[in-house]
Amino acid sequence: MNVIVVKNDVEGGKKAADMIREGVKNGAKVLGLATGSTPVEMYKNLIASDVDFTKMTSVNLDEYVGLAPDNDQSYHYFMQDNLFNKKPFAKSYVPNGLAEDSDAEAARYNKVIADNPIDIQVLGLGRNGHIGFNEPGSPVDAQTRKVALTESTIEANSRNFEHEEDVPKYAYSMGIGSIMKSQNIILMAWGAEKADAVKGMIEGPVTPDLPASILQKKDNVTVIIDEAAASKLSNK
Numbered sequence: 001m002n003v004i005v006v007k008n009d010v011e012g013g014k015k016a017a018d019m020i021r022e023g024v025k026n027g028a029k030v031l032g033l034a035t036g037s038t039p040v041e042m043y044k045n046l047i048a049s050d051v052d053f054t055k056m057t058s059v060n061l062d063e064y065v066g067l068a069p070d071n072d073q074s075y076h077y078f079m080q081d082n083l084f085n086k087k088p089f090a091k092s093y094v095p096n097g098l099a100e101d102s103d104a105e106a107a108r109y110n111k112v113i114a115d116n117p118i119d120i121q122v123l124g125l126g127r128n129g130h131i132g133f134n135e136p137g138s139p140v141d142a143q144t145r146k147v148a149l150t151e152s153t154i155e156a157n158s159r160n161f162e163h164e165e166d167v168p169k170y171a172y173s174m175g176i177g178s179i180m181k182s183q184n185i186i187l188m189a190w191g192a193e194k195a196d197a198v199k200g201m202i203e204g205p206v207t208p209d210l211p212a213s214i215l216q217k218k219d220n221v222t223v224i225i226d227e228a229a230a231s232k233l234s235n236k
């Protein structure tokens with residue numbers, strides 16, 4: 001794990017965007033993308049840059065079950081708004097939150113991932129150590145499936161909804177097994193509320209209780225964190 005500590009999300013987002021531009025220059029064809037507040041600065045930097053995704057494919061990590069693509073809380077909408085409207089890809093995939101058959105949707109999405117091996121996967125980090133929506137206890141070999149969100153995640157994500165009860169209880173998430181197959185991973189985390197998860201991810205035992213800790217087992221992982229998120233590390 002290559003750990004880079006930056007001052008704040010503005011510096012970190014620029015760093016991550018530079019790494020993606022470099023990856024694209026070096027031939028990356030498929031980007032795995034994340035939502036949430038964490039990658040917003042990275043997307044701003046990519047939009048302001050000369051990077052061209054029009055011959056590339058993007059595959060997103062997750063989507064809330066029950067939200068339509070035009071719902072402004074959906075991850076489809078987030079991606080349109082934060083990146084795709086300004087920097088379109090030849091093809092972009094996000095799980096279908098309205099799929100009627102969740103097993104069929106998971107199988108469809110697993111085929112998408114198998115057909116489009118990910119060169120660079122972008123990840124955020126949940127306060128409980130989740131990556132994608134792989135909550136604590138998720139099997140390390142899991143593929144895309146419908147998952148139940150934990151209370152901690154529902155509470156954390158409720159800031160984006162009018163009422164906490166509006167936060168969907170389920171999501172489709174790419175599994176840890178699929179994430180681990182990506183060629184390169186860039187994980188970002190900002191703020192003191194991520195400091196425990198960051199410490200566990202980097203210095204703790206590899207355990208399903210803290211899903212991101214599995215990244216210790218993978219080469220080509222770059223972790224970009226700000227000083228607040230790094231504040232509990234023993235080796236700063």
Ligand SMILES: O=P(O)(O)OC[C@H]1O[C@](O)(CO)[C@@H](O)[C@@H]1O
Nearest residue numbers: 035036037038124125126132133
């Ligand atoms: O970036 P945030 O909003 O802190 O959320 C943490 C992570 O959890 C998720 O909401 C779930 O995938 C991601 O979108 C995000 O990277």
